[in-house]
Amino acid sequence: MELVQQVTSHNSQETRLIHMAVATTIATAANRKLSILRPHLRTPRYATSNPITHFRHHHLTHNVCVDDVHVKPHLLLLPPRAFTVDLIQDAGASLLVVSGAYALVSGFDNLTRRQIVEQNLSRKLVHILSGLLYMGCWPIFSTSTEARYFAALVPLLNCVRLLVHGLSLVTNEDLINSVTREGKPEELLRGPLYYVLMLILCSILFWRESPVGVVSLSMMCGGDGIADIMGRRFGIHKIPYNKHKSWVGSISMFIVGFLISIGMLYYFSKFGYFELDWAWTIERVALVAMMATVVESLPTKGGLDDNVSVPLVSMVTAYLSFGFQP
Numbered sequence: 118m119e120l121v122q123q124v125t126s127h128n129s130q131e132t133r134l135i136h137m138a139v140a141t142t143i144a145t146a147a148n149r150k151l152s153i154l155r156p157h158l159r160t161p162r163y164a165t166s167n168p169i170t171h172f173r174h175h176h177l178t179h180n181v182c183v184d185d186v187h188v189k190p191h192l193l194l195l196p197p198r199a200f201t202v203d204l205i206q207d208a209g210a211s212l213l214v215v216s217g218a219y220a221l222v223s224g225f226d227n228l229t230r231r232q233i234v235e236q237n238l239s240r241k242l243v244h245i246l247s248g249l250l251y252m253g254c255w256p257i258f259s260t261s262t263e264a265r266y267f268a269a270l271v272p273l274l275n276c277v278r279l280l281v282h283g284l285s286l287v288t289n290e291d292l293i294n295s296v297t298r299e300g301k302p303e304e305l306l307r308g309p310l311y312y313v314l315m316l317i318l319c320s321i322l323f324w325r326e327s328p329v330g331v332v333s334l335s336m337m338c339g340g341d342g343i344a345d346i347m348g349r350r351f352g353i354h355k356i357p358y359n360k361h362k363s364w365v366g367s368i369s370m371f372i373v374g375f376l377i378s379i380g381m382l383y384y385f386s387k388f389g390y391f392e393l394d395w396a397w398t399i400e401r402v403a404l405v406a407m408m409a410t411v412v413e414s415l416p417t418k419g420g421l422d423d424n425v426s427v428p429l430v431s432m433v434t435a436y437l438s439f440g441f442q443p
């Protein structure tokens with residue numbers, strides 16, 4: 118009996134070793150392909166390794182390690198269960214974030230109705246908080262390639278909501294009270310609509326894999342939002358080339374937009390999505406903040422809305438100066 122046990126255990130050990138050898142080969146090939154496809158992953162300044170994936174595999178795996186990608190032998194076959202789990206996680210996350218969006222708008226409607234918050238301030242606070250909280254929820258989505266589309270569903274549903282109410286197909290006082298300047302439904306079809314379209318674009322194009330989207334949305338939400346709040350209240354000295362904008366508003370946008378961008382990059386780096394050389398990154402975020410602030414200060418009469426020009430100039434500047442790729 119003992120001999121049989123020894124032989125059996127020896128065979129199972131052999132089998133396990135063969136599995137591991139196969140898995141290592143596949144993982145090496147996959148990993149090499151990845152690094153060829155995405156050379157910037159290898160740059161010392163910015164490389165991304167999603168620790169949730171890493172954690173998940175590490176948590177479930179043992180001993181097979183290729184270039185810090187831990188892969189469990191049999192997980193390489195990706196049984197349907199993994200796909201189903203991701204699907205459930207992403208659907209749940211979308212539902213949670215959509216509920217959060219609804220709660221935010223309703224909450225500010227309530228504060229405005231009770232005159233606790235003035236309507237313009239409500240609009241700007243929703244402008245600042247919506248996008249930043251939306252980005253802050255990105256880590257709760259799964260590591261699947263479809264996760265970004267589930268996340269983008271949230272601004273998409275709000276886009277439909279803005280269209281339906283902006284076209285007065287259905288009336289919704291909550292939305293109008295909390296996100297319009299003068300309480301006119303058609304206002305929903307400008308700033309707010311462009312805003313959610315930018316959220317969709319950055320979610321799909323850059324997601325949490327590239328700091329370009331994070332910095333662009335931080336400048337649109339945090340930077341542009343604070344410019345209005347500070348400029349309206351303290352903006353006595355106007356900008357020579359645009360009497361509607363002030364030095365206080367623009368300087369506030371630069372400082373707060375820069376700080377929020379760095380803060381969001383730090384947040385995502387704590388999840389391991391980015392490994393950033395901070396001295397190098399700070400220089401480039403400052404350049405993006407400067408470009409976005411200058412563009413925002415320009416007269417917009419008949420031109421692009423700030424909710425389009427600010428994120429777009431931030432994306433282009435970040436893409437060119439950081440060399441980050443989607």
Ligand SMILES: Nc1ccn([C@@H]2O[C@H](COP(=O)(O)OP(=O)(O)OP(=O)(O)O)[C@@H](O)[C@H]2O)c(=O)n1
Pocket residue numbers: 244298308341344345346347348349352361362363364365366367370413414423424
């Ligand atoms: N650099 C800036 C930006 C804004 N403001 C102040 O904030 C007000 C509104 O700014 P604006 O960017 O025009 O915001 P809105 O277009 O009203 O709002 P949104 O961007 O959400 O469409 C301006 O009239 C001005 O009083 C400022 O002083 N300096």
Ligand SMILES: C/C(=C\CO)CCC[C@H](C)CCC[C@H](C)CCCC(C)C
Pocket residue numbers: 214215217218221222240241243244246247248250251254271272275295296297308309310312313316424
């Ligand atoms: C007033 C706004 C822009 C004008 O400059 C912002 C409009 C915001 C939308 C009505 C709602 C957007 C919600 C986000 C997509 C999701 C937020 C989720 C979070 C958890 C609150």
